[in-house]
Amino acid sequence: MILGISIVIFVLVEGILIFSILRYRERPGTPNPFQNHGNLKLELVWTVIPTLVLFVILFFTIRGLLYVAPENEPAATAAQPRIEVTAIGHQWWWEFYYPNYNVTTADTLEVPVGTTVHVNLFSNNVIHSFWVPALTGKTDLIPGHANTKWFVAEKQGTYTGICAEYCGTQHANMRFNVKVVNNDDFKSWMSTQQQAASAPTDPLAQKGADLFKNQCASCHGIVGVNLKQFYNTAQECTDLPGGKPNGSPQCLIGPNLTHFGSRSLIAGGVLDNNTENGNCDPNNPKLKEQCNLAKWLNDPQGIKPGNDMNIGSLTNEQIQQLVAYLEGLK
Ligand code: CUA
Known part of the structure; x- marks a missing residue:
């Protein structure tokens, strides 16, 4: 909507500008142009119209902000279970810790479908931002400040996540996946993850x-x-x-x-x-x-x-x- 309004204004303003530059350019023998020192009617028009346009944009912006404002995190119930994870931003990779299971992993956050995922966000270096466009908006990880967010994935699948706050040269390569699986798969994955590594035989x-x-x-x-x-x-x-x-x-x-x-x-x-x-x-x-x-x-x-x-x-x-x-x- 704002893009549409901006395009109309851009084309109009630049069009008049280019037309004026071409049509009224200096040519040999052209007399000096008419010198105008103010036109109350014109100045009122080009003040009032942009003001109205900005109010229209303000209206839609506030409506959009209210629409995306986070709801309260649902209470954990049998019908709406909840898990807690801690996401730690490093330069430049993501660590995920499951405090209730005492498991640490990296690069992929695996969660059960239909479950409230409560994410604790930490950084011990610079500001990062946790963003999974298909599941949830951006929230910053700020050193020395505990941030949280929550989301519910309704469908199984693998979703791409990225760091959305510039954090150094490899900011663009600070990616992760959110893998959403059914409850049984999550439990069996988790029980494997909880094991210590076995010594190799090969x-x-x-x-x-x-x-x-x-x-x-x-x-x-x-x-x-x-x-x-x-x-x-x-x-x-x-x-x-x-x-x-x-x-x-x-x-x-x-x-x-x-x-x-x-x-x-x-x-x-x-x-x-x-x-x-x-x-x-x-x-x-x-x-x-x-x-x-x-x-x-x-x-x-x-x-x-x-x-x-x-x-x-x-x-x-x-x-x-x-x-x-x-x-x-x-
Ligand atoms: Cu981490 Cu950008």
Whole structure:
């Protein structure tokens, strides 16, 4: 509506301007134009009309604001269940923590259909904004300030979410998915997520596990390896009142990787975890071209310049070992 009004005014004003420039341009022998010092009637017209137009726009703006104003979050009932999640904005990826289940994941927020999802929003660095256009509007994550929002997904499916507040060079690559599943699928997914990682039996993956402990464990956590349990980054690692200061030993910089192999997105949502068709089979001769995890391990700064993943260069064997280990963490 506002766009329509603006187009009409734009075309009218620019049209008259261009017409005047062409029609009344200076030509040889043209006398000086008529000098006019004010015209009350004209000035009233071009003051009153824009004022009226702005009031019309104001009316529709206020109506739109009332229309999108959030309703109160429904009370949790048997008919309208509710789950709580904590979304933590990092530079540049999303961490999701389920306080009632003590589970941490990254890049994909999995929720049951028809359930009120109460989202606690935290950031321990800069302002981000949580936005899933098909499900809910934008709400900022502000360092030192607890924000919340809620939404209900009525249909199963996968919905794209993005960060909607400029937060640094990779702001555009701070994406996530909201995966809406039925209640049974949610429960079985959750019970898998609650398990600690089991030690690998495959020799290649065992080497990958050693490599993880030596090279990755200072930034990434795996429950059962270098973490005793999932932890709430929001409480442990933000400067919120009552929270521990940044730098507490559990404040790992990178995503918790406990069930990495079960995730559909990696690298802060910019790559699919494309394990289908044997892409990420460690013996795939084209592993580094076909498996996104291998690509990422090979050159994280080339894929997402400026991110915190600074692992130096890995040999092909090391990449094979890490792929075998991490993709095995279902
Ligand atoms: Cu986070 Cu933009």
